[in-house]
Amino acid sequence: MKKNKKLLLISSIVLGTLLIWFTVFVPLPYYLEKPGGASDIRQVLTVNDQEDKETGSYNFTYVSVQQATALQLLAAQFDPYTSVSSAEEMTGGADSEEYFRIAQFYMETSQNMAKYQGLTLAGKEVSMDFFGVYVLALAEDSTFKEILNIADTVVSINGKTFESSPDLIKYVSSLELGSDVTVGYVSGGQEKSADGHIIKLSNGKNGIGITLVDHTEVESSVPIEFQTGNIGGPSAGLMFTLAIYTQLADPTLRDGRVIAGTGTIEQDGSVGDIGGADKKVLSAAKAGASIFFVPNNPVDEEILKEDPTAKTNYEEAKEAAEKAGLDIEVVPVKTAQDAIDYLKQTKGE
Numbered sequence: 001m002k003k004n005k006k007l008l009l010i011s012s013i014v015l016g017t018l019l020i021w022f023t024v025f026v027p028l029p030y031y032l033e034k035p036g037g038a039s040d041i042r043q044v045l046t047v048n049d050q051e052d053k054e055t056g057s058y059n060f061t062y063v064s065v066q067q068a069t070a071l072q073l074l075a076a077q078f079d080p081y082t083s084v085s086s087a088e089e090m091t092g093g094a095d096s097e098e099y100f101r102i103a104q105f106y107m108e109t110s111q112n113m114a115k116y117q118g119l120t121l122a123g124k125e126v127s128m129d130f131f132g133v134y135v136l137a138l139a140e141d142s143t144f145k146e147i148l149n150i151a152d153t154v155v156s157i158n159g160k161t162f163e164s165s166p167d168l169i170k171y172v173s174s175l176e177l178g179s180d181v182t183v184g185y186v187s188g189g190q191e192k193s194a195d196g197h198i199i200k201l202s203n204g205k206n207g208i209g210i211t212l213v214d215h216t217e218v219e220s221s222v223p224i225e226f227q228t229g230n231i232g233g234p235s236a237g238l239m240f241t242l243a244i245y246t247q248l249a250d251p252t253l254r255d256g257r258v259i260a261g262t263g264t265i266e267q268d269g270s271v272g273d274i275g276g277a278d279k280k281v282l283s284a285a286k287a288g289a290s291i292f293f294v295p296n297n298p299v300d301e302e303i304l305k306e307d308p309t310a311k312t313n314y315e316e317a318k319e320a321a322e323k324a325g326l327d328i329e330v331v332p333v334k335t336a337q338d339a340i341d342y343l344k345q346t347k348g349e
Helices: 002-025 070-076 087-091 096-121 165-174 237-249 277-286 301-306 313-324 336-345
Strands: 030-040 045-047 057-067 083-086 127-138 153-157 180-187 190-197 210-219 224-226 258-261 291-295 329-333
Touching: 030 070, 030 277, 045 237, 057 237, 057 277, 070 083, 083 087, 096 127, 096 210, 096 224, 096 237, 096 336, 127 180, 153 165, 153 210, 165 210, 237 258, 237 291, 237 336, 258 277, 277 291, 277 313, 291 313, 291 336, 313 329, 329 336
Parallel strands: 057 258, 258 291, 291 329
Antiparallel strands: 030 057, 030 083, 045 224, 127 153, 127 210, 153 180, 180 190
């Protein structure tokens, strides 16, 4: 009898230890997103081979993403600043290597757009070559699912070439559902073509079922170098643009202020929406920023149909700042020029 009790005790200890080990150390197919930090852009950007020695700083913000354990998932339920996403929601079904590559493509595009806009706003000569669009993902029902691969570059549709991805998307969406379509693309350095059909996309529009980002290259006599390493994603575009413009056209624009922000940048200067605006404003405040620029675009109608309570990036950030009692000015912008105008108007205050 004593022997059975001893075995039961040992079994309980072993099982309890295994349970604790699983709870604390074993990653689950879920990811946690929470406020990360903010980094001075001077650490990753050099403009015209000159060091930016002016006071104040421009900072790009980011969220911290980590795969969760059971214990971390439990703790996240009590943290209003932590969001939980499934692996599918986070990566779109891509494996870790593909996900990293996709993030790098977004960063490359963000840098090129920022160079173009920063130089343009500063009145410098600049041109941008559009080589096509990188393939980032394919819909399950795309007729190109087993043909195109991540990192391929689509260069033409039905023999037509384009000046930007919006032009390509506009053309494809104008084609009739089910109609034949020929895609010209570059894979592994080789030019290829493939035939397929137009399908109905999840957003209700017609398309070929690929997620894409521009493959571009900027030409200018002004050298601009990024050293972003493993940093990925497009959301630093606005702040990169401001840093380039300021150093070339208005060196004292910061006026000693610590300025942070988020938002993609497009070729026309518009600022695009990002994820995690509520967390990035907390990151900005933690870094000592007094100003936080954030996109303020209308919520897409399709999103509102699914979630009538959906907020703009600005509304998310403003609400989070107020709830946390942050001493930071949340500034809504729709273009890079909006941010520049605000900084000029508030200089010396």
